Amino acid sequence: MNPVTDLIKSLADQHGRSRHNLLPILQGVVEQEKYLSEYSMIEIARELDLPASEVYGTATFYSFLEYKKMGRYIIRICKTITCSMKGKNQVLLAIQDMLKIGVGETTPDGTFSLLQTNCLGFCHKAPAMLVNNEVFTDLTPEKVREILRMYMNKKKEGGSYDN
Amino acid sequence: MINITINNKVIQVEEGTTIFEAAKQHGVLIPHFCYMENVHQIGSCRICVVEVEGGKTLMASCVTEVKEGMIVHTNSERVRDVRKVIYELMLSDHPKECLSCWRNQNCELQDLGNLIQISEFRYEGAKSKDIIDTSSPSIVRDSSKCILCRRCVTVCNDIQGVGLMNPHHRGFSTFIGPSEDELLGESVCTNCVQCVLVCPVGALKEKDSTAIVWEALYDKTKTIVVQTAPAVRAALGEVFGYEPGMLVTGKMASALHELGFNYVFDTNFAADLTIMEEGSEFLGRVKNAITAPGKNDVLPMITSCSPGWIKFIEHRYPDQLSNLSSCKSPHMMLGALTKTYFAEKMNIDPANIYVVSVMPCTAKKFEITRPEMFNNGLADVDAVITTRELGRMIKDAGIDFRNLPDGEFDSPLGLSSGAADIFGTTGGVMEAALRTVYELVTGRELPANNLHITPLEGLDRIKTAELKIENPLPEFSFLAEVTVKVAVTSGLLGAAELLNEIKKGTSPYHFIEIMGCPGGCISGGGQPRPVNDAIRTKRLEAIYREDEGKLLRKSHENQDIMMLYHDFLGVPLGHKSHELLHTVYTRRSKN
Numbered sequence: 073m074n075p076v077t078d079l080i081k082s083l084a085d086q087h088g089r090s091r092h093n094l095l096p097i098l099q100g101v102v103e104q105e106k107y108l109s110e111y112s113m114i115e116i117a118r119e120l121d122l123p124a125s126e127v128y129g130t131a132t133f134y135s136f137l138e139y140k141k142m143g144r145y146i147i148r149i150c151k152t153i154t155c156s157m158k159g160k161n162q163v164l165l166a167i168q169d170m171l172k173i174g175v176g177e178t179t180p181d182g183t184f185s186l187l188q189t190n191c192l193g194f195c196h197k198a199p200a201m202l203v204n205n206e207v208f209t210d211l212t213p214e215k216v217r218e219i220l221r222m223y224m225n226k227k228k229e230g231g232s233y234d235n
Numbered sequence: 236m237i238n239i240t241i242n243n244k245v246i247q248v249e250e251g252t253t254i255f256e257a258a259k260q261h262g263v264l265i266p267h268f269c270y271m272e273n274v275h276q277i278g279s280c281r282i283c284v285v286e287v288e289g290g291k292t293l294m295a296s297c298v299t300e301v302k303e304g305m306i307v308h309t310n311s312e313r314v315r316d317v318r319k320v321i322y323e324l325m326l327s328d329h330p331k332e333c334l335s336c337w338r339n340q341n342c343e344l345q346d347l348g349n350l351i352q353i354s355e356f357r358y359e360g361a362k363s364k365d366i367i368d369t370s371s372p373s374i375v376r377d378s379s380k381c382i383l384c385r386r387c388v389t390v391c392n393d394i395q396g397v398g399l400m401n402p403h404h405r406g407f408s409t410f411i412g413p414s415e416d417e418l419l420g421e422s423v424c425t426n427c428v429q430c431v432l433v434c435p436v437g438a439l440k441e442k443d444s445t446a447i448v449w450e451a452l453y454d455k456t457k458t459i460v461v462q463t464a465p466a467v468r469a470a471l472g473e474v475f476g477y478e479p480g481m482l483v484t485g486k487m488a489s490a491l492h493e494l495g496f497n498y499v500f501d502t503n504f505a506a507d508l509t510i511m512e513e514g515s516e517f518l519g520r521v522k523n524a525i526t527a528p529g530k531n532d533v534l535p536m537i538t539s540c541s542p543g544w545i546k547f548i549e550h551r552y553p554d555q556l557s558n559l560s561s562c563k564s565p566h567m568m569l570g571a572l573t574k575t576y577f578a579e580k581m582n583i584d585p586a587n588i589y590v591v592s593v594m595p596c597t598a599k600k601f602e603i604t605r606p607e608m609f610n611n612g613l614a615d616v617d618a619v620i621t622t623r624e625l626g627r628m629i630k631d632a633g634i635d636f637r638n639l640p641d642g643e644f645d646s647p648l649g650l651s652s653g654a655a656d657i658f659g660t661t662g663g664v665m666e667a668a669l670r671t672v673y674e675l676v677t678g679r680e681l682p683a684n685n686l687h688i689t690p691l692e693g694l695d696r697i698k699t700a701e702l703k704i705e706n707p708l709p710e711f712s713f714l715a716e717v718t719v720k721v722a723v724t725s726g727l728l729g730a731a732e733l734l735n736e737i738k739k740g741t742s743p744y745h746f747i748e749i750m751g752c753p754g755g756c757i758s759g760g761g762q763p764r765p766v767n768d769a770i771r772t773k774r775l776e777a778i779y780r781e782d783e784g785k786l787l788r789k790s791h792e793n794q795d796i797m798m799l800y801h802d803f804l805g806v807p808l809g810h811k812s813h814e815l816l817h818t819v820y821t822r823r824s825k826n
Binding site: 113118123 | 392397398399400401402403404405412413414415417423825826
């Protein structure tokens with residue numbers, strides 16, 4: 073059986089199978105899988121006895137529930153005004169230059185995905201970004217290159233999925 | 236009671252009333268758009284905003300409840316300015332192709348424009364949606380015209396329980412439908428098309444079949460046969476300005492002759508035939524259940540006239556398919572008979588017969604494409620048009636409908652009983668079946684008020700009745716003292732309730748009638764707009780009037796049906812019946 077199916081079953085056992093348990097289950101799958109595949113969404117619909125269309129509608133509503141295949145590390149750089157004024161564009165260029173991907177893309181080896189996000193609440197330490205669940209602030213092009221190198225090494229060493 | 240002031244008038248209303256309702260009760264109709272009374276009140280369009288003194292922002296009156304001492308202005312400068320801007324912003328993401336839109340002159344967005352009156356398009360900007368989905372045999376979805384009112388979401392989820400139409404994504408990227416890459420034609424859509432009935436604009440429409448019907452009418456090598464369902468005659472008048480509930484049976488028959496159809500048959504004839512077949516099937520199942528359990532005894536038996544309901548059970552309750560009657564829906568039976576019995580009788584090659592069904596229903600457009608509905612390579616029915624489409628064709632042909640004389644249906648598939656008329660409304664099939672079954676079993680007329688089983692009538696979601704069989708005829712002695720329990724529902728949410736009972740093994744019923752649309756065929760997806768409970772009730776009363784106006788009110792007394800069995804079919808459930816009038820069902824996936 074597909075491992076996602078087991079994951080969904082255990083999440084449903086843990087959270088419950090009614091409509092209002094949908095969000096924690098979606099979040100649980102994203103935490104493990106980084107995104108919600110069509111297969112996952114249909115499995116969740118089956119498990120909770122909900123229309124698949126409703127699961128899809130919920131998943132696409134929330135920014136942090138990805139529904140396209142994502143890399144192991146999802147970089148979300150803040151696109152709002154304070155970060156922009158404090159040099160986010162240079163940071164973004166540095167990331168794109170180093171990883172050779174644009175916003176919304178994933179590196180061919182499946183290590184990084186690059187996304188933009190709305191305000192992370194770190195305006196006082198702008199510019200800010202998230203890598204999976206970890207926050208990085210006061211970014212500069214040099215600093216962001218260092219951070220990415222750290223994640224690349226982590227991957228080479230066979231580091232864990234999470235931060 | 237609560238005291239509030241609306242437009243400087245002090246009024247008293249009950250607690251829990253919304254501002255919109257309070258204003259309406261006292262003669263102020265606040266301009267509104269997405270609101271549908273008791274069905275859809277979620278404040279999604281914001282057109283009905285009002286100013287409440289002390290409130291920071293304007294409030295949507297359809298969702299804001301009154302509070303003691305509230306002072307409301309529905310027409311202040313601020314309200315009218317904002318209402319206009321909301322309307323203009325709606326238009327900014329809506330194509331302005333009214334002349335080529337099927338809803339031209341019949342569009343709620345245009346109606347609103349008549350109220351608000353703008354002189355220029357101030358906001359021209361990006362358009363958010365461009366999906367056009369023509370994959371379904373019943374519905375065309377043009378998302379570019381969608382204004383996100385979510386009425387279709389409400390009917391698909393809360394009334395029909397199908398849950399296919401849902402909002403996806405957020406903000407400017409929002410679209411309504413099945414998920415991103417899913418096509419309606421490949422989805423769990425039941426084709427009930429209640430969504431098309433409530434769509435205020437042209438975003439959802441029935442798949443138009445008038446073009447192929449015109450083409451067939453112009454083809455002189457073909458014999459064109461048309462049949463009309465019972466519910467059509469109770470609603471077609473509305474297209475021509477009659478009040479809801481006007482019966483136009485005679486004018487409709489004349490109009491169909493005028494349009495050039497060679498034979499105008501009545502689906503009601505096949506409704507009588509359905510009663511003979513379905514009634515016999517029911518008695519057979521009950522007999523087996525009592526005397527020889529194990530084979531062909533699945534109870535409750537459920538009616539199978541509504542193709543939207545059939546697709547619903549195939550997707551959602553595939554394990555319960557054996558509860559369905561194997562009868563085809565009446566118009567399919569009539570189509571099959573037209574290309575066999577009638578063709579033989581008139582000596583016409585069935586390949587040269589073209590059968591058109593005029594239906595209140597769009598799921599019938601899907602039904603005729605089912606592989607089971609073909610016989611010797613020929614479709615039982617070639618095209619289905621809805622009541623609305625027939626209305627358009629009559630207007631297009633320049634027929635003065637209101638001044639037509641009353642015409643008649645043609646023989647031999649035109650005579651029908653009152654029992655067939657009531658097929659068009661919820662509870663009707665059950666009542667018609669019981670009229671015949673009770674009399675076949677006991678030899679006596681159904682002991683009911685003028686043949687009406689009152690508890691099965693009306694718009695309640697689930698209706699039930701019991702009938703005790705006393706002193707049956709000798710061949711039905713196994714039924715002596717048996718209390719037959721029946722249930723009736725319309726709308727798929729009620730169907731799901733009854734099916735869950737069957738699944739759990741707690742269903743007490745012997746016989747269940749299910750119609751896919753709330754109220755039955757009278758408010759099917761192909762009927763004229765608008766549809767609400769007041770209009771449903773008027774159409775329903777018209778159907779019962781048609782029944783009561785006939786001398787012949789029981790299916791088994793229809794002489795043409797008797798002749799059909801004598802000359803052609805043999806006996807109910809006989810070999811020919813199984814070949815032509817019965818069908819099988821398909822298990823389908825749930826998502």
